[in-house]
Amino acid sequence: MPIKVLPPDLAAKIAAGEVIERPASVVKELVENSIDAGSSQITVEINSxxxxxxxxxDDGHGIPSDEVAVAFQRHATSKISSQDQLDAIATLGFRGEALPSIAAVSRIVITTRQPLNPGGFRLAMDWGEPESSGAHGCPTGTGVEVSDLFGNLPARRKFLRSTSAETSRIQELVSRYALVFPSVRFQLMVDGKISLTSPGNGLPREALLAVYGPQAATAMLEIQEENPETGYQVDGFVSAPSLSRANRSYMTFFVNRRWVQSRMLSYAVEEAYMGLLQVKRYPISALNIIIPYEDVDVNYHPSKREVRFREESRVFSTVQRAVRAVLVADSPVPSLAPPPGSDYQTEVPTSFFPRSAFGGVRRGGGMPDYPAVLATGPQNLTEPGQAAPPLKVVGQLKLTYIVAEGAVGMILVDQHAAHERVLFDRICAKKGEQEPQSQPLLEPISVELSPAQGDTLRSNQEELERYGFSFEPFGDGSYLLRAVPVIFSDGDPAKSLLDVLDMTAFEGLVRQKEDVTAASIACHGAIRAGKSLTEPEMVALLEQLEATPNPHTCPHGRPTMVHFSSMHMEREFGRR
Structure with missing residues (x-):
């Protein structure tokens, strides 16, 4: 095939694929344009x-009428004009790719008017080709309406996720910009209903309240730190150690108020919490790192999600020290007394395992023989169909692993993964019963949900109720929790629901829906690493693990046990 220049329309569609990945990409580019235009109010409406x-x-400064058509040409922008500006980019947008990329894969209508002009201008385009244009009456600012996204690219549209998943991404995106631009009033409407409204009064904590709700907002610690050596600043909020989540999705970072994804920044915050959070618990954070524009390369990633730092180690230490300092100085001492009017239990249970988790008649004897495995080293016992070995408990290692002796060597059992498997199988076995295994609360508890959590709850309501949750709407973004699964009866009911929603949202991207809720409930209800167990508790756990159909992996596929064969140990000690 000879080398030739691609037709303009095909080239435009290919280029658009680098910028516009999904509906949230469109919202991101348009919201950033509105912010660059000096808007004080931005409204986002989405359907399906x-x-x-x-x-x-928005109510920004608008676009001159004679420049609207130019704005839809590739690499047309008003934000930079020289190499010097490219080396120190201060605006969110700068490439001039967003509008032409959106227009190439949708039907788009833009209306705009500048403050001093008596009338506005309207331009309509279908798949990158102008359809109509002319004078138009409209308020000050700019409005962009995008419809039939990817209508001319069926292959791209079929790879989008469900409507609820795409909606959650947009909700998450708008929420993040509401946090870092508290002086801008954001409103998000989903299918005609208001999903989020930020006050836009310039008070960061009130923006936090709008996004996360009153319970989380009051437990957040404010950061305003500056590194005198570098001039780098860190401002925003992090959660007190008493407030945590089940995954990293609540850790939000901005660089010069540009939302970025950075594993380095996540690790810096996690390092700051070292020793303050339980294993596999993560903080809530909304941090803005302010550094000289010339010290960060924002032109590194096609969609500008990632940036490069000139002094990455200094950025890391600045963030880590700033977060650690506020945690040490301002973290409240956890109270042993329950909140007023709550029904939470305050006394420590005598045994970690609640009756609902390890109730019933203990198994004893009659365990199947474990097939001899002569391996040269440690191996994961993950092959389906194998029976778990009859084991003798030796002790506990690092408050995480149960050390047991079997007929063919030593077995290390991950206590969290093992208990998770036991609970998962028990939950699945009870799922078909007419009455869910539910524990009613003495008094209903009001739970504040983020927009994404509310969407997850509504999408999985039937499954959640089937497993024992009972709840009902209670105002905007709130639900009354009336019952929880029995394995949560000794814990914090509200925290249990929030964790299950977070894990369900995350796991739902990669697993079958029917297993997601059960796995999330089992993970939250299972014993944690770092918990000291008595010998009877370890024996009970191993006996119940041995009785499960698949004792060798947890519901997420991780091994529950690792085998060190007798042959391997004898070889290591020079006996063979």
């Missing part, structure tokens, strides 16, 4: 997850 309609309206 943004595929059917995305409309972003």
């Amino acid at each position: 997850g943004g595929v059917e309609l995305i409309k972003v309206t």
Whole structure:
């Protein structure tokens, strides 16, 4: 095939694929344009997850009528004009790719008016080709309406996720910008209903309240730190150690108020919490790192999600020290007394395992023989169909692993993974019963949900109720929790629901829906690493693990046990 220049329309569609990955990409580019235009109010409306309609309206300075058509040409921008500006980019947008990329894969209508002009201008385009244009009456600012996204690219549209998943991404995106731009009033409408409204009064904590709700907002610690050596600043909020989540999705970072994804920044915050959070618990954070524009390369990633730092180690230490300092100085001492009017239990149970988790008649004897495994080293016992070995408990290692002796060597059992498997199988076995295994609360508890959590709850309501949760709407973004699964009866009911929703949202991206809720409940209810167990508790756990159909992996696929064969140990000690 000879080398030739691609037709303009095909080249535009290929280029658009680098910028516009999904509906949230459209919202991101349009919201950033509105912020760069000096807007004080931004309204985002979406239908059907943004595929059917995305409309972003602002009250910014608008676009001159004779420049609207130019704005849809590739690499046309008003934000930079020289190499010097490219080396120190201060605006969120700068490439001039967003509008032409959106127009190439949708039907788009833009209306705009500058403050001093008596009338506005309207331009309509279908798949990158102008359809109509002319004078138009409209308020000051700019409105962009995008419909039928990827209508001319069926292959791209079929790879989008469900409507609820795409909606959650947009909710998450708008929430993040509401946090870092508290002086801008954001409003998000989903299918005609208001999903999020930030006050726009310039008070960061009130923006935090709008996004996370009152319970989380009051438990957040404010950071305003500056490194005198570098001039780097860190401001924003982090959660007190008493407030944590089940995954990292609540850790939000901005660099010069540009939302970025950075594993380095996540690790810096996690390091700051070292020793303050339980294993596999993560903080809530909304941090803005302010550094000289010339010290960060924002032109590194096609969609500008990632940036490169000139002095990465200094950025890491600045963030880590700033977060650690506020945690040490301002973290409240956890109270042993329950909140007023709550029904939470305050006394420590005599045994970690609640009756609902390890109740019933203990098994004894009659365990199947474990097949001899002569391996040269440690191995994961993950092959289906194998029976778990009859084991003798020796002790506990690092408060995480149960050390046991078997007929063919030593077995290390991960106590969290093992208990998770036991609970998962028990939950699945009870799922078909008419009455769910539910524990009613003495008084209903009000739980504040983020927009993403609310969407997950509504999408999985039937499954959640089947496993024992009972709840009902209680105002905007709130639910009354009336019952929880029995394995949560000794814990914090509200925290249990929030963790299950977070894990369900995360796991739902990669697992079958029917297993996600059960796995999330089992993971939250299982014994944690770092918990000291008595010998009877370890024996009970191994006996119940041995009785499960698949004792060798937890519901997430991780091994529950590792085998060190007798042959391997004899070889290591020079006996063979």
